[in-house]
Amino acid sequence: MLTAPVLALVLTCLASLVLFAALGKPAGAALHALLLKPFLSWYSFSEVLLKMAPLLLIAQGLAIGFRANVFNIGAEGQFIVGALCASALPVYFPDGDFPLMLPAMIAFGALGGTVYALIAAALRTRFGASEILVTLMLALIAVQILNYLLLGPWKDPRGFNFPQTVMFPDNAMLPILFDGTRTNISLIFALLASVFAYLMMQHHFRGYQLRTAGLAPRAALYAGFSAPRMVWLGLGLGGLAAGIAGASEVAGPLGQLQRSVTSGYGYAAIIVAYVGGLNPLGIIGSSFLISVIYIGGDSATVSAGLPVAAVEVFQGLLLFFYLMTFTLIRFRIEIDRKVPA
Amino acid sequence: MSQPALLRLAGVSKRYGTVQANHEIDLEVHSGSIHAVLGENGAGKSTLMKLIYGVEQPDSGHIRWNGQEVHFARPSDAQALGIGMVFQHFSLFETLSVVQNVSLMIPGKPADLAQKITDLGDQFGLSVDPHAMVHRLSVGERQRVEIIRCLLLNPKLLILDEPTSVLPPQNVRRLFETLRKLQADGMAILFISHKLDEIRELCDTASVLRGGEVTGRVDPREHDARSLAQLMIGREMPNVAHAAPQPPGAERLRLNALGHPRASRFGTTLDGIDLKLRSGEIVGIAGISGNGQQELAALISGESRAQEPGMIEIMGKKVGHLGPMARRKLGFAFVPEERLGRGAVPEMSLADNSLLTAHSRSMLSRGFIRRSVERAFTRECIEAFDVRTPGPDAEAGAMSGGNLQKFILGREIMLNPDVMLVSQPTWGVDIGAATAIRKRLLDMRDQGCAILVISEEMDELFELCSKLHVLHNGRLSPALEAAETTPQEIGRYMIGAET
Numbered sequence: 001m002l003t004a005p006v007l008a009l010v011l012t013c014l015a016s017l018v019l020f021a022a023l024g025k026p027a028g029a030a031l032h033a034l035l036l037k038p039f040l041s042w043y044s045f046s047e048v049l050l051k052m053a054p055l056l057l058i059a060q061g062l063a064i065g066f067r068a069n070v071f072n073i074g075a076e077g078q079f080i081v082g083a084l085c086a087s088a089l090p091v092y093f094p095d096g097d098f099p100l101m102l103p104a105m106i107a108f109g110a111l112g113g114t115v116y117a118l119i120a121a122a123l124r125t126r127f128g129a130s131e132i133l134v135t136l137m138l139a140l141i142a143v144q145i146l147n148y149l150l151l152g153p154w155k156d157p158r159g160f161n162f163p164q165t166v167m168f169p170d171n172a173m174l175p176i177l178f179d180g181t182r183t184n185i186s187l188i189f190a191l192l193a194s195v196f197a198y199l200m201m202q203h204h205f206r207g208y209q210l211r212t213a214g215l216a217p218r219a220a221l222y223a224g225f226s227a228p229r230m231v232w233l234g235l236g237l238g239g240l241a242a243g244i245a246g247a248s249e250v251a252g253p254l255g256q257l258q259r260s261v262t263s264g265y266g267y268a269a270i271i272v273a274y275v276g277g278l279n280p281l282g283i284i285g286s287s288f289l290i291s292v293i294y295i296g297g298d299s300a301t302v303s304a305g306l307p308v309a310a311v312e313v314f315q316g317l318l319l320f321f322y323l324m325t326f327t328l329i330r331f332r333i334e335i336d337r338k339v340p341a
Numbered sequence: 342m343s344q345p346a347l348l349r350l351a352g353v354s355k356r357y358g359t360v361q362a363n364h365e366i367d368l369e370v371h372s373g374s375i376h377a378v379l380g381e382n383g384a385g386k387s388t389l390m391k392l393i394y395g396v397e398q399p400d401s402g403h404i405r406w407n408g409q410e411v412h413f414a415r416p417s418d419a420q421a422l423g424i425g426m427v428f429q430h431f432s433l434f435e436t437l438s439v440v441q442n443v444s445l446m447i448p449g450k451p452a453d454l455a456q457k458i459t460d461l462g463d464q465f466g467l468s469v470d471p472h473a474m475v476h477r478l479s480v481g482e483r484q485r486v487e488i489i490r491c492l493l494l495n496p497k498l499l500i501l502d503e504p505t506s507v508l509p510p511q512n513v514r515r516l517f518e519t520l521r522k523l524q525a526d527g528m529a530i531l532f533i534s535h536k537l538d539e540i541r542e543l544c545d546t547a548s549v550l551r552g553g554e555v556t557g558r559v560d561p562r563e564h565d566a567r568s569l570a571q572l573m574i575g576r577e578m579p580n581v582a583h584a585a586p587q588p589p590g591a592e593r594l595r596l597n598a599l600g601h602p603r604a605s606r607f608g609t610t611l612d613g614i615d616l617k618l619r620s621g622e623i624v625g626i627a628g629i630s631g632n633g634q635q636e637l638a639a640l641i642s643g644e645s646r647a648q649e650p651g652m653i654e655i656m657g658k659k660v661g662h663l664g665p666m667a668r669r670k671l672g673f674a675f676v677p678e679e680r681l682g683r684g685a686v687p688e689m690s691l692a693d694n695s696l697l698t699a700h701s702r703s704m705l706s707r708g709f710i711r712r713s714v715e716r717a718f719t720r721e722c723i724e725a726f727d728v729r730t731p732g733p734d735a736e737a738g739a740m741s742g743g744n745l746q747k748f749i750l751g752r753e754i755m756l757n758p759d760v761m762l763v764s765q766p767t768w769g770v771d772i773g774a775a776t777a778i779r780k781r782l783l784d785m786r787d788q789g790c791a792i793l794v795i796s797e798e799m800d801e802l803f804e805l806c807s808k809l810h811v812l813h814n815g816r817l818s819p820a821l822e823a824a825e826t827t828p829q830e831i832g833r834y835m836i837g838a839e840t
Contacts (some may be wrong), residue, residue: 204708206708216688218682223698226664250346
């Protein structure tokens with residue numbers, strides 16, 4: 001089970017060495033920064049855990065849908081909408097005089113992400129619209145809503161015209177998990193979500209129905225598992241997780257709503273979900289790996305002068321090699337001589 | 342026979358992994374002879390044909406053509422020497438016309454090809470309109486197109502794989518006339534079948550295959566069906582005699598003027614279907630697949646919903662609007678014709694495949710799966726229905742068709758249904774498993790279950806059913822008493838000569 005991801009990581013490293021060398025960068029140093037530096041100080045390791053929280057949370061939600069062949073590609077949009085909805089409270093109550101501010105923000109974020117994903121479910125079940133396209137387009141719309149709010153009604157009046165909201169009051173911020181770091185309790189949310197996903201997908205009938213719908217849709221129909229329900233559930237849970245992750249981002253490391261909330265977690269989580277084999281336990285491992293690459297990538301851009309895009313290429317290579325090794329482990333290539341008809 | 346054999350196999354063997362598919366096969370086929378290759382499913386018939394047609398290469402042994410040793414690396418090598426093959430499942434494009442389909446394989450101008458198709462049709466009784474669209478053709482006509490396409494390559498040997506399995510009796514007659522004309526023309530024909538009566542009527546030589554070896558070489562005209570069967574399965578034919586059915590009881594399933602528009606261009610519209618099924622009886626629906634069988638089965642199972650709730654009644658309740666799970670709760674069970682991907686999930690274990698429809702048998706506790714109950718159920722099913730498998734953890738996709746069918750049938754029977762729909766119960770199942778499956782169905786009937794069987798196999802329907810309907814072109818014939826009708830009468834309904 002671990003053959004494919006490990007092999008993929010090795011191949012990715014080899015390909016990156018060639019690529020970095022071709023760029024004229026010190027390839028060995030770049031790889032060292034990318035994969036080892038994050039472990040060399042407690043602070044950088046805590047940053048890995050900080051990155052891991054949203055990736056893990058979103059990927060667990062997405063994987064549930066993916067197992068049922070429901071392809072939510074626009075978790076980024078649900079993440080943004082979750083962040084928006086959560087931000088509404090501190091924006092309108094900047095002094096923090098709202099009871100249970102933080103739980104309400106998380107709830108708003110969860111609700112926002114879920115509803116935003118369910119738009120795609122409604123269009124798919126009613127009109128047969130592909131959820132791949134709908135969620136992707138909704139993600140682009142979410143970015144524009146974010147821009148509108150930050151440039152207009154929600155702009156901080158004392159923010160020197162920067163497109164960002166006021167800084168959130170203290171009671172709108174997630175508690176820090178380890179003193180001296182930025183790692184907050186959203187990591188706990190993500191781990192709880194992993195336990196939930198594991199129990200549901202491996203031991204609950206609902207998860208069995210989702211898996212059946214993904215592996216053999218006609219068997220699901222034969223058994224009488226409602227196909228629309230699988231779509232609602234798959235998209236809804238993905239949106240829920242992404243929404244909570246979005247809320248945690250503004251109530252965590254950002255402390256306000258700003259444009260940089262669109263950091264690509266929603267897209268990276270797709271890679272995380274697949275490299276983790278869509279398995280709840282595997283995803284814990286893959287989210288950690290991708291987080292290491294994020295943090296290592298930051299230091300590699302500084303220490304080895306890698307362009308920022310190189311880190312994204314590294315992630316892309318990882319997914320590519322994973323899908324390749326996964327396929328080649330399951331199937332055998334047979335070269336068929338052309339048979340004239 | 343003085344002249345050398347057209348095709349001669351000596352000591353041909355082929356092995357796939359641990360399975361010895363063909364072992365030391367000797368075979369001689371002469372021009373002007375119709376040679377039967379007889380055997381159960383899995384006896385090695387298909388492998389042997391693949392070796393002769395160049396789809397696969399033998400591990401050892403020799404193939405001689407007109408006395409010359411030959412090696413076929415690919416089917417075109419065999420075609421070049423004059424070997425043609427008509428496969429059991431047709432390879433025609435439905436959206437193209439006959440002549441367009443032919444021109445994909447045969448060089449030549451369409452107008453010339455159309456003329457040749459008409460000429461061959463006249464000569465050998467294979468009439469078909471060259472410009473007709475294939476999706477409009479009947480099964481018999483499609484088979485004629487396949488045969489014509491082979492004949493255009495001027496073969497000296499024609500291989501036919503189970504050619505009659507898809508034909509109604511009237512078309513079988515016509516096919517035989519064609520084959521006799523080809524034989525008189527000097528062609529050699531390899532006729533693969535497990536239907537003993539047909540072989541006795543048509544063929545002058547029969548090679549019997551069992552377990553990958555030739556176990557007999559006989560003149561089928563000099564043997565009766567029973568002794569041929571014994572050669573084929575290597576033991577006495579299992580006795581299928583069964584107690585006569587009790588008079589049927591209460592009504593369990595009823596279709597009232599069931600109609601349904603087709604879902605796609607290649608589907609079938611169902612129209613005005615009436616049917617009654619009572620406790621303790623087996624009713625059969627005969628007919629060639631593609632005449633609405635799939636649509637009807639999906640409507641009865643709930644996989645597609647009827648237009649009016651009252652069009653379908655199960656246990657006296659109107660269920661046309663209900664889904665499969667709700668219908669199962671009323672005591673309905675269903676064995677679909679596709680086992681992998683519909684009746685079972687190939688990637689899942691047998692235990693998890695039990696869960697598919699048997700989850701109501703205390704396999705869930707607050708929605709969580711009770712693995713021990715699931716496994717116990719699966720183990721019981723494996724034992725009671727003689728499913729050959731390592732155990733409940735075996736993947737469904739790794740099992741043979743017959744074993745998986747026994748498992749699915751067992752799972753559905755263990756739900757103790759009051760009414761059961763079984764679609765194509767023995768498709769692709771070997772004769773031993775098929776006999777076991779039929780016996781199970783008769784046992785169920787005796788215990789008071791109402792069973793509806795949809796099948797293409799006429800013998801099977803006559804063996805099981807007390808009443809028969811024929812589904813043709815989306816319409817169902819009136820009920821015919823099995824004891825009073827004949828295969829010929831059923832055949833007339835199958836081709837629409839009677840409605």
